[in-house]
Amino acid sequence: MTGQLTFPRQYARTQRFSLGAPRAFTVSPDGSRVVFLRSRTGVDRANVLWVLDPDTGKEHPAADPAVLLGGADEELSAEERARRERIREGAGGVVAYAVDSAVELAAFTLSGRLFIAELRGGTARELVVPGPVADPRPSPDGRRIAYVAGGALRVVEADGGGDRALAGPEGATVTWGLAEFIAAEEMHRTRGFWWAPDGRSLLVARVDDAPVRRWWIADPANPDRQPAEVAYPAAGTPNALVTLSLLGLDGSRTDVEWDRERFPYLAQAHWSEGHPPLLLVQARDQRGQAYLTVDTATGETRVLHTEEDANWLDLFPGVPAWTPDGRLVRISDEGGVRALAVGDRTLTGPRLHVRAVLDVGAEDLLVSASAGPGAKDPETGESHVYRVGENGAERVSEGRGWHSAVRSGAVTVLVSTSLEHSGATVRVVRDGVRTATVTSHAEAPVLASRARLTEAGARRIPCAVLLPTGYSEGDGPLPVLMDPYGGPHGPRVVAAHNSHLTSQWFADQGFAVVVADGRGTPHRSPAWEKAVRDDFAGVTLDDQVEAVRALAEDHPLDLGRVAIRGWSYGGYLAALAVLRRPDVFHAGIAGAPVTDWRLYDTHYTERYLGDPAERPAVYARNSLVTDEGLGEAAEQTRPLMIVHGLADDNVVAAHTLRLSSALLAAGRPHEVLPLSGVTHMTPQEQVAENLLLLQVDFLKRSLGM
Incomplete structure (x- = not known):
């Protein structure tokens, strides 16, 4: 390895250029503080908790792991590692925090200790309590901290x-206050307790995973180590039993029914000031769901609203x-959006396809949305922030890009990316006027992505096309990836x-790279997403074929040399492509593929x-x-590389072995x-770097480059 910094090395050491970038913003109700996480450099994994003055732009560290741990390395429990795997967290230091209602006190963990x-x-400062500690959260008035330890x-x-326990422990299979595997992995509910607005009680989930079947994740490279036991609810098998109770600080308990x-x-x-707790509960087949309110005196619930869908009902942030x-x-x-x-x-x-609710105010709501079918312009690949009120919607974000926001009162933090610039720009806005910019310490990539966003085929499939840096028409058609x-x-x-940097690096190795978001991918329309009902294999593969063939009409694509690569669902799609459509795809790399859906979660x-x-x-x-899955054209085989982390507890290695x-x-x-x-995230620097290099070598060998 030469002394020159290569993209694979930089991409790995910066954790996909996420280190040093500010994230996890919170705005105080009085508009005097913006709290966020950021490491000190683009290669530093340890996040520091920062506070910024929105009017002056001055910031100071509120909690520095290096100081609080006295320079010692973090020590994570097995439970904490599993929790971070669920939320795809690869950084260290302060990776999450919670605040009181005034945003005057923050609680977080380091090495399983409460701070x-x-x-x-x-x-x-540290609060000495039993550990390892998980998910500490201050009461709304900041007088107490609730947390989970030992179930x-x-x-x-x-x-x-x-310090005292309000509920539990009850044995090895029961936890109080934590999200079960399926909620954290698939429902994006990562918490298991909610403070009452008055700080006198909590709504707490009790999870018993005794019914869930046990799997064993072994480390074949270290046969002396005992396999890890994992409660994994595979399709068609029992889930954990989840109930709720209202626990008073006075020791009272009221079960929610x-x-x-x-x-x-x-x-x-959800539990907010002046209102009873609000629950969203779903049927197992997810075709029905109910919004419930909870009577805090009796634990009885009342149905506020119900929904049904012939396919399924999705869950949304906020x-x-x-x-x-x-x-x-x-x-x-409603109405096709x-x-x-x-x-x-x-x-x-x-005109709007709403993705998430970002803030609920007295006069309006802040939402994240993409263009709906009624929009004047298609806005391929864009997502914007809108202020929505009784009189309609007004766009808040500016410029072509992918935007999100956090708001409280008059202060909004806008996070914006674009195709033209690496990383994200974070602007602090008060009453519509920019007052500060939050600095990013993320490294600038050693290459620039040049993605062209377009639509392909009769279905207008959203696509990104990337050609080698410096490519000209006279260079002729290129092998396709x-x-x-x-x-x-x-x-x-x-x-x-930055979303297209890896694709650009592959393009610079001599490929025309195509990224296609066919039916089943989000943010276009409910019908687009639900077209995959009962038919992953047919619908998603058909759209990849349609996209590459349509793009070849006006792009320099050599359809005689087409490869495909992907991870997780993309790995499934890559293997599917070379097995069932060898007439189109000539090589494939399947990373952590789901190969047998009976082995994936409920x-x-x-x-x-x-x-x-x-x-x-x-x-x-x-x-x-x-x-049927292996395809009928056994006489027309194509090169296939299958890559899998043996410590993966999400898509287990049994998929690849089978x-x-x-x-x-x-x-x-x-x-x-x-x-x-290696887990599903492949966070190890050397593994992530060399995995890219090995893929290029395989693709060039397979396509005769």
Whole structure:
């Protein structure tokens, strides 16, 4: 290795250029503080908790891990590592924090220990409590901290006294105050308790995973180590039992009752000032859900609103919620788009496809949305911030790009990316006027992505096309590398420079790279997303084929040399492509692929394919390990590399092993690259770097370059 910094090395050491970038913003209600996380350099993993004055732009560290730990390295429990895997967190230091209602006190963990920081210029200090500590959260008045340790929900005074357990522990299978695996992995509910607005009680989830079947994740490179036991709810098997209780600081307990037989999933909970707790519960098949209010005196629930869908109902960030005057805020499928509904009124129409609710104010709501079918311009790959009120929607973000925001009162933090510039720009705005910019310490990439966003084929499939730096028309057609995710929840065609850096690096190795967001990917329309019902294999693969063939009409694509690579769902799609359409795809790299959907989790898989016991033919049709999955053209085999982390507890290595066995039995040549000690995230620097280099070598060999 030479002394010159290469893109694979930089991409790995900066954790995809995320280190040093500010994130996790909170704005105080009085508009005097913006709190956020950021490491000190673009290669420093340890996040520091910062406070910024929105009017002067001055910032100071509120909690520095190097100081609080005395320079010692972090020590993470197995539970904390698993929690970070669920939220795809690869950084260190302060990776998450929670605040009181005035944003004057923050609570967080370091090495499983509990710390608090005074955000008005005070100090940070440790509270000595039983550990390892998970998910500490201050009460709204800042007088106490609730946290989870040893499966128990505990509370300690902010001065460090009075520590006690409010519930638990109850044994190895029961936890109080934590989100179960399926909620954290698929519902994006990462918490399991909520403070009452008056700080006198908490709404707490009790999880019993005794019914969940046990899997064992072994480390074959270290046979002396005992395999890790994982409670994994695979499709068609039992989920954890989740209930709720209201726990008073006085020791009282009131169990919350709802129809758990009909709605076993606790999808979300919300509790805000002046209103009762609000729950969103779902049916197991996710075709029905109910919004419930909770009587805090009796624990009884009342149905506020119900929804049904012939395919499934999606969950969205920021909802459900209450408006200050007590109306339900939700996002629903209406008029061919995702619409914002408040009370009995729908506030957005066909021009907006709402993705998330960012803030609920007294006069309006702040939302994230993309252009709907009724918009004047398609805005391929863009997402904007809108202020929505009774009289319509007004765009807040400016310029082509991918935008989000955090708001409280008059102060808004706008986070914006574009195709033209690396990283994100973070602007602090008060009453519509920019007052400060939050500095990023993220490294500038050693290459620039030159993605061209377009639409392809009769279906107008959103695509990004990347050609080698310096390419000219006289250079002729190029071998093609399809680089999709291609499945639910994972948009790749976005107006953000850094999102296309890896694709550009592959392009600079001599490929025309195509990223296609076919049916099933989000943010276009409910019908677009739900087209994959019962048919991952047909719909998502067909759209990749349509995209590459349509783009070849006006781009320099050599359709005689087409490869495909992907990770997770993209890995499934890559393997699917070379096995079932060898007439189109000539080589594939399948990273951590789901090969047998019976081995993937309940909430995700059953949403799209149903119960495997009731629909075995659907699972067989979408599997890669059945005769149908392997494809019929055994005489036309294509090179396939399968890559898998052996420590992956999300898409377990059994997926790759079963596919390899099926391929071997069918006489289909392939390569398997096992990654010892690697999870679904592949965070290790050397592994991430060399994995890119090995992929290029495989692709060039396979395509005769």
